[in-house]
Amino acid sequence: MTLARRDTELRELMDADDCDPVRLDRTLRRFTVINQLVGGWATVVRREVLTRLDDARRTGATVRVLDVGCGGGDVLRGVVARLRRHGLHVEGVGIDPDPRAIAVATRIESPGITYRAVHAEELATAMPASGETFDLVISNHVLHHLTGPQRRSFLAATASLASRVVIHSDIRRGRLAYMLYALLAIPFARGTFLRVDGLRSIRRSYRAGELAEVVPRGWRVRPSRPFRLLAVYEAGSAPGRSSQRGRDGSGRD
Numbered sequence: 675m676t677l678a679r680r681d682t683e684l685r686e687l688m689d690a691d692d693c694d695p696v697r698l699d700r701t702l703r704r705f706t707v708i709n710q711l712v713g714g715w716a717t718v719v720r721r722e723v724l725t726r727l728d729d730a731r732r733t734g735a736t737v738r739v740l741d742v743g744c745g746g747g748d749v750l751r752g753v754v755a756r757l758r759r760h761g762l763h764v765e766g767v768g769i770d771p772d773p774r775a776i777a778v779a780t781r782i783e784s785p786g787i788t789y790r791a792v793h794a795e796e797l798a799t800a801m802p803a804s805g806e807t808f809d810l811v812i813s814n815h816v817l818h819h820l821t822g823p824q825r826r827s828f829l830a831a832t833a834s835l836a837s838r839v840v841i842h843s844d845i846r847r848g849r850l851a852y853m854l855y856a857l858l859a860i861p862f863a864r865g866t867f868l869r870v871d872g873l874r875s876i877r878r879s880y881r882a883g884e885l886a887e888v889v890p891r892g893w894r895v896r897p898s899r900p901f902r903l904l905a906v907y908e909a910g911s912a913p914g915r916s917s918q919r920g921r922d923g924s925g926r927d
């Protein structure tokens with residue numbers, strides 16, 4: 675096993691349509707613990723989000739947050755709660771094409787948060803007619819799941835849905851991340867796909883330079899606290915603003 679290259683051939687157990695539904699349900703619910711331990715969203719909200727919403731805090735305007743590929747919805751609930759603690763009036767929407775994920779997400783009652791079983795691309799296609807945009811579009815642990823064509827359409831769709839900023843957060847591949855996760859997951863993994871899929875996710879995930887090579891113009895990629903990376907897009911940003919990107923700027927694989 676090597677971590678020198680992304681292992682894009684690996685499939686995660688939870689991605690199989692016929693995977694054990696009980697294990698899947700438990701896995702989606704237990705993401706709450708793992709995401710709190712490794713997701714780093716408190717830091718992302720503090721460093722990347724709050725300053726961009728200063729005007730909404732002053733005017734009391736409603737901030738709309740979209741979590742794309744929301745799974746069980748815990749990251750969205752956490753981000754919305756954090757923004758509300760900072761005095762913002764927030765409405766959250768979580769989308770995921772997997773109805774099993776939406777079933778888990780909707781089980782927890784969350785005022786001001788709704789969930790829909792759609793792809794980002796479907797929401798973006800409907801947007802010119804619906805006029806529905808979001809101040810903040812986020813995702814957690816989605817990018818590494820996607821093939822090249824899926825990643826391109828996902829990034830285009832999420833960029834078109836944001837009126838302010840998109841922040842995709844994912845694992846950064848590395849040996850230490852792999853070894854620590856192998857240990858960290860043990861107490862939480864019983865009866866779930868968490869350990870196997872988490873380790874596969876790390877093997878599928880990007881290093882910052884690799885992701886920077888394949889994002890389109892307008893996106894910036896940077897490493898974030900240990901073992902994370904962020905892909906950030908500012909709505910209305912001029913092409914070529916990315917700080918780490920492919921030399922030819924093509925965003926090709």
Ligand SMILES: C[S@@+](CC[C@H](N)C(=O)[O-])C[C@H]1O[C@@H](n2cnc3c(N)ncnc32)[C@H](O)[C@@H]1O
Pocket residue numbers: 705709742743744745746747749769770771772775792793794795813814815816819828
């Ligand atoms: C590993 S799960 C991450 C779930 C959740 N964000 C978390 O961190 O716990 C990746 C999710 O992305 C969803 N997904 C994949 N492609 C998508 C797309 N094009 N639009 C929206 N969601 C997508 C999958 O259905 C899956 O639930």
